[in-house]
Amino acid sequence: MVDLPDVRARDSKGLAKSFRYFGEIETPRMDCDTYTVFSLGIAGDDELLAMASEIDTGQPAPNVFYASVQDLLLEDPKRGPSAEALARFYPAISGGPIPEESPWPAFRTFCLAHRETLAPKLREGRTQTCVVHRCAIVLPALASLPRVAEAHGRVGLLEIGPSAGLNLRLDRYRYEYHGAAGSDVVWGERRARPVLRCEVRGDVHPPLPTSLEIVARRGLDLNVIDLEDPLALRWLRALIWPEHTERARLMDEALAHAATVPIEIEQGDAIRELEDQIAKLPIDAPRVLFATHVVYQIPRAGLLAMLDSIARASRQVPVDLVIMESTGKGDSRVDHLAFEDGERKGRRVLAHCDSHGRWIEWGRQA
Ligand SMILES: C[S@@+](CC[C@H](N)C(=O)[O-])C[C@H]1O[C@@H](n2cnc3c(N)ncnc32)[C@H](O)[C@@H]1O
Structure with missing residues (x-):
């Protein structure tokens, strides 16, 4: 029986549990290795967890986090070396296949380099998919x-x-x-x-x-x-x-x-x-x-x-x-x-x- 996280939690421990659950259960189920790596990485990273604590408690934190990052990349995939390094892992942006190497270093570097720009997206982002x-x-x-x-x-x-x-x-x-x-x-x-x-x-x-x-x-x-x-x-x-x-x-x-x-x-x-x-x-x-x-x-x-x-x-x-x-x-x-x-x-x-x-x-x- 899986211990479900409290998706509204925004303290470091509660958020880490949400991201870990996301990476262990949700992303493998949806065949998304990239977000598996991001989720397990964030779960053990205090600086990125602090960024995630800005996300509205009514929203699933991982989805809003990843959409905010991708939105910033879509806005300008050439906004600097860290953006260019991360954009390679998004086929919709790069037009090519996802590289074999781990996307975690590029992701973490990009998030920290754009902490200020990401903050309002994290605060205001809503999971408004249309599937x-x-x-x-x-x-x-x-x-x-x-x-x-x-x-x-x-x-x-x-x-x-x-x-x-x-x-x-x-x-x-x-x-x-x-x-x-x-x-x-x-x-x-x-x-x-x-x-x-x-x-x-x-x-x-x-x-x-x-x-x-x-x-x-x-x-x-x-x-x-x-x-x-x-x-x-x-x-x-x-x-x-x-x-x-x-x-x-x-x-x-x-x-x-x-x-x-x-x-x-x-x-x-x-x-x-x-x-x-x-x-x-x-x-x-x-x-x-x-x-x-x-x-x-x-x-x-x-x-x-x-x-x-x-x-x-x-x-x-x-x-x-x-x-x-x-x-x-x-x-x-x-x-x-x-x-x-x-x-x-x-x-x-x-x-x-x-x-x-x-x-x-x-x-x-x-
Ligand atoms: C995850 S999206 C799903 C969208 C779409 N139904 C789909 O299946 O792709 C959830 C949608 O529900 C809307 N929503 C959430 N709570 C609502 C409420 N109380 N009244 C009206 N819309 C709401 C959100 O704004 C968002 O557009």
Whole structure:
């Protein structure tokens, strides 16, 4: 049994534990050797731990630390010899493969040389990823909702915590599900991009919509990412880990035609503003809310307040909620909660999956 760190701790001992856990459990799981080396190095380095203590307690410290460093490199990879030495370990910047040698000396030297410039990024940085591949999990979840199936795929969507909102355009992407019982299934226009490949584990193939008509694409986020803002876009890229070049490519493909499918994201706190936002969805299509890797950023009392407000909104029209969230055991789980007549009517586990949507095991409960 792994001893989980307190991700809010900012004292040296607590932070060291967070970074060590990150390097021993999280980064190997996500195939990122570079961040494994950084994490284990920081865990034993008082000067870098002191820098990390600036990070907001509501944010996962390793993610914000590494995004701040990469953001500074993306801003100017030639800002000095230490930047040039470190940039070689980021294929998105260097354009080449990651060198064999350890990136730790270059990383540590860069961090200490740019301590002052990094400080505001560390203080203000937020983990606002937008993982397009998670659409491969949301798509079957939508297909599994009885109300959506009855409406022949017509649906009004409200995403809680959409970040840049790329996943509100999930019907415009192409999907390839490989695996279950030897069957491969594709969904979406042949020329649609990005193509999201997802391994199907277990015996049950995830359901896919026979038709899907998204009549509203709305979002509510504490921090809206404006795709017209180059600094916001740079931060989005800085959050992508060095080894994850495929993820960067998928995001770029989604960004390339984002402007052709309008969405509406409002700035606000889902804990307080969800009911008003639900009321803005059309009344003549099933209302579906979804949140992928957002709930971990919301305190428990806030989550309960959100569920209450969804229940209240369901007095007018039923509401379905799909949540994809980490189990804390190396995978994620997809839950469906149905609300009707002012009450929560049920909860079911739809699937377990990879946190980035690279595999799905439909119907697995435990
Ligand atoms: C880790 S990102 C995930 C983004 C996206 N859902 C994805 O799967 O890639 C979490 C997002 O949730 C937003 N968020 C966190 N707490 C929130 C709240 N109380 N109300 C609205 N948005 C929130 C953050 O601003 C951020 O954009």
